[in-house]
Amino acid sequence: MKAQSDEPLSLVLLGGSSGSFTIFEEILKILKNPVPYALVFIIHRRKDSTAVLPEIFRNKTNIAMKEPIHLELVQPNHIYFGYPDYHLLIGPDGRFYYDCSEKDFFSRPSIDATFISASLSGIPVKAAMLFSGSSADGAFGIKLIAQKGFPTYVQDPAYADSPRMPAEAIRQYDNHHVLLEKGFYKMIREVLY
Amino acid sequence: MVIIEYSELEMLIVRVREISGFDFSGYAKPSLLRSTSRYLTKHAMNLKELFVYIEQGGRAVYDLIQELTVNYSEMFRDPDYFKKVKTEVFNYLDSYPALRFWVAGCASGEEAFSMAILLKEAGLQDKSLIYATDLSNKVLTAAREGVFTLGNIRTFSENYLQAAGTGSLSDYYHVAYNRAVIAPELRKNIIFSLHDLTGDGVFNEFQFISCRNVMIYFSLELRQKVFRLLYDSLSLLGFLCLGKRETLRYSGIEQNFKIIDSELNIYQKIK
Ligand SMILES: C[S@@+](CC[C@H](N)C(=O)[O-])C[C@H]1O[C@@H](n2cnc3c(N)ncnc32)[C@H](O)[C@@H]1O
Numbered sequence: 001m002k003a004q005s006d007e008p009l010s011l012v013l014l015g016g017s018s019g020s021f022t023i024f025e026e027i028l029k030i031l032k033n034p035v036p037y038a039l040v041f042i043i044h045r046r047k048d049s050t051a052v053l054p055e056i057f058r059n060k061t062n063i064a065m066k067e068p069i070h071l072e073l074v075q076p077n078h079i080y081f082g083y084p085d086y087h088l089l090i091g092p093d094g095r096f097y098y099d100c101s102e103k104d105f106f107s108r109p110s111i112d113a114t115f116i117s118a119s120l121s122g123i124p125v126k127a128a129m130l131f132s133g134s135s136a137d138g139a140f141g142i143k144l145i146a147q148k149g150f151p152t153y154v155q156d157p158a159y160a161d162s163p164r165m166p167a168e169a170i171r172q173y174d175n176h177h178v179l180l181e182k183g184f185y186k187m188i189r190e191v192l193y
Numbered sequence: 194m195v196i197i198e199y200s201e202l203e204m205l206i207v208r209v210r211e212i213s214g215f216d217f218s219g220y221a222k223p224s225l226l227r228s229t230s231r232y233l234t235k236h237a238m239n240l241k242e243l244f245v246y247i248e249q250g251g252r253a254v255y256d257l258i259q260e261l262t263v264n265y266s267e268m269f270r271d272p273d274y275f276k277k278v279k280t281e282v283f284n285y286l287d288s289y290p291a292l293r294f295w296v297a298g299c300a301s302g303e304e305a306f307s308m309a310i311l312l313k314e315a316g317l318q319d320k321s322l323i324y325a326t327d328l329s330n331k332v333l334t335a336a337r338e339g340v341f342t343l344g345n346i347r348t349f350s351e352n353y354l355q356a357a358g359t360g361s362l363s364d365y366y367h368v369a370y371n372r373a374v375i376a377p378e379l380r381k382n383i384i385f386s387l388h389d390l391t392g393d394g395v396f397n398e399f400q401f402i403s404c405r406n407v408m409i410y411f412s413l414e415l416r417q418k419v420f421r422l423l424y425d426s427l428s429l430l431g432f433l434c435l436g437k438r439e440t441l442r443y444s445g446i447e448q449n450f451k452i453i454d455s456e457l458n459i460y461q462k463i464k
Pocket of ligand 1: 262329436
């Protein structure tokens with residue numbers, strides 16, 4: 001594990017809403033300790049959601065999962081989840097920041113808040129992905145990440161449970177890699193390993 | 194969405210300081226970057242136009258400062274927290290002849306009104322005074338008026354019920370012209386005043402201080418300074434409450450407190 005800490009931090013960012021939960025589960029199953037990057041999952045949640053995602057997903061992967069605390073350092077080989085009713089920002093100092101300002105697209109946490117902050121943080125993004133969801137959240141953020149020259153992946157809207165989110169991402173920027181239904185998880189595995 | 198980089202934000206911070214004296218340099222940069230972006234987007238401006246705009250000084254720069262500090266709030270935000278305060282803290286405070294509460298960073302009064310209701314329902318209202326302070330005159334003016342939209346009130350009512358309120362939130366406001374006005378009866382124990390946590394000092398001693406979702410916008414260093422101020426303002430065995438996603442970690446005063454609830458961030462000063 002020593003070797004890893006010498007590698008500069010990089011981020012894998014995943015966003016989704018309705019219809020993305022099972023996709024997140026499947027991706028977690030692909031992930032095996034250790035990985036050289038930090039993963040951040042943002043899924044829309046109701047503010048009174050009491051579900052603790054690291055608990056729910058506990059059996060899916062052996063990588064450490066958490067809802068970070070405010071100002072916690074982002075670390076490689078960790079999986080982080082957003083917390084209900086707060087945006088989760090990533091700072092240029094490599095720390096997480098919670099923010100309770102207005103919702104984006106009726107969502108807090110929003111995918112845009114996290115993606116935009118990550119794209120401005122100066123921390124390299126190994127991959128950003130956007131999946132099924134019924135709002136336009138995330139489209140702008142993933143576009144910014146792509147424009148910074150980082151690889152971005154969007155689920156094929158034709159096969160998403162809720163096509164609005166990936167469709168809007170492609171509408172705003174048509175150079176994302178599209179994750180087709182055929183070989184969907186195989187492709188994701190290749191991106192991650 | 195208008196996007197700016199951190200280097201541009203730094204230039205803005207310097208210019209705002211030169212024009213107004215207000216210093217954002219101790220604020221959490223990621224949140225400030227987000228709110229600056231939102232400000233520019235809302236006013237359909239780019240950064241260059243913003244620089245020109247604030248050169249006028251006065252109102253323009255003052256408005257900017259207020260809009261860049263996040264003042265979103267709700268009554269009974271995090272209902273579990275209020276429930277906990279009632280069950281774990283009030284029984285302890287019961288024995289005091291007089292009580293002083295400080296709601297630091299009170300926004301438009303939502304949290305102070307919630308405390309007032311909680312105290313009233315616990316039978317503690319008559320011996321309690323709530324000092325509610327904020328940096329922004331704009332939100333304090335709103336707080337003194339105590340007027341909310343009916344949409345706001347709907348959310349507040351749901352929170353109130355989840356916080357195990359003993360009546361109905363409508364007991365505490367009346368509706369006029371499609372707005373809800375907080376009952377004067379509730380406001381009589383609340384003193385709203387201007388106070389800058391980063392510049393002003395201790396002004397009283399309190400048995401209870403809540404500073405929720407305020408320091409989340411400060412840098413590590415500024416946070417430590419403000420924690421010191423809160424510590425100095427708290428009587429021995431008094432309570433300190435923080436927002437749900439905050440902690441005493443990295444505060445510099447953690448060793449002086451006992452944890453009452455680590456999830457809801459309720460602490461008691463023990464030395
Ligand atoms: C997000 S609101 C929190 C309101 C309420 N405590 C809650 O938890 O819902 C943050 C408030 O802190 C105030 N604030 C920001 N900087 C401050 C400072 N230096 N001194 C006092 N108040 C400040 C803002 O004006 C804003 O009203």
